[in-house]
Amino acid sequence: MFCGPTKESFLLLFYKKEALPYLILCLLTAMPPLILHQSTHLLIINKPSGLACHAGPRGGPSVEDFFPQWRRGHDGPWLAHRLDADTAGCLAIARRKTTLIALQSAFAAHAVRKIYWAVVQGVPQAAAGTIDVPLRKRSDASGWRMVGGAGGQKAVTDWRVMAVGQGRALLELSPRTGRTHQLRVHCAGMGHPIIGDPVYGRAGKGLCLLARRLELPLDPQVVAVARVPEHVRAALSGVDFDRLEPG
Numbered sequence: 001m002f003c004g005p006t007k008e009s010f011l012l013l014f015y016k017k018e019a020l021p022y023l024i025l026c027l028l029t030a031m032p033p034l035i036l037h038q039s040t041h042l043l044i045i046n047k048p049s050g051l052a053c054h055a056g057p058r059g060g061p062s063v064e065d066f067f068p069q070w071r072r073g074h075d076g077p078w079l080a081h082r083l084d085a086d087t088a089g090c091l092a093i094a095r096r097k098t099t100l101i102a103l104q105s106a107f108a109a110h111a112v113r114k115i116y117w118a119v120v121q122g123v124p125q126a127a128a129g130t131i132d133v134p135l136r137k138r139s140d141a142s143g144w145r146m147v148g149g150a151g152g153q154k155a156v157t158d159w160r161v162m163a164v165g166q167g168r169a170l171l172e173l174s175p176r177t178g179r180t181h182q183l184r185v186h187c188a189g190m191g192h193p194i195i196g197d198p199v200y201g202r203a204g205k206g207l208c209l210l211a212r213r214l215e216l217p218l219d220p221q222v223v224a225v226a227r228v229p230e231h232v233r234a235a236l237s238g239v240d241f242d243r244l245e246p247g
Helices: 007-015 021-029 063-070 097-108 182-189 230-235
Strands: 034-038 042-047 088-094 113-121 128-132 135-140 143-148 156-165 168-175 209-216 222-225
Touching (some): 042 063, 042 222, 063 088, 113 182, 143 182, 168 182
Parallel strands (some): 088 209
Antiparallel strands (some): 128 156, 135 143, 209 222
16 A cells, blocks of 8 residues: 655655645645546546656656555556656546456547647647657667657647747647657647657746546546646646636
8 A cells, every 4th residue: 555755755756846746745645646537447537747657667656656545356456548757637547457458449449539738838820730740769878759750650649729828829739649758749849849848848847738638438438627737827827727628
């Protein structure tokens, strides 16, 4: 069972300046992330920015720390998909193996609808568009990143402008594929990096990327909507996010 943060967890939190107060609160109180949908076979949580889905080679806090609290039966639960550590929002967790298999098939068939919101630097000239740029992984002495261009895997993102202000724009992003860092690379590639992106843009007080809405083709259909976190609201303070709805 999750028993609170380790010494390494505290060091990670102090090192990651973009870690949110909510993440610290979760670790100090062993309180799991907010649950947006709950049933005997499925959970959808609102993952806070800064919390990894699973512990990497260096360890540290992760969503999987809370699995013992959500377990039903002798095994599970399981991540049905993943979000970058710094991406907030809807994350599906299967509590039964049959649900995991069904969701894996749905994701593979591109039958799951995912809508993201991102605050980006600058304002696109068009009101909407589609980015179709393959992505591949490139590694060097400094680490790795995803790059666009020939030789990569197909990656397609639909986007539209939802609001503008302060020389920035709020984009609704609908990925047709699910490549690593796809939205971050595609936004940067069109000249509008996501605010707070330390890899493809400029580091800030947190990555302004939210997995806003998740629609799962189960029976019955499951829909979850994540609240906009404070660091995203602050990046475009003149916009009333609560009046905006996903398309």
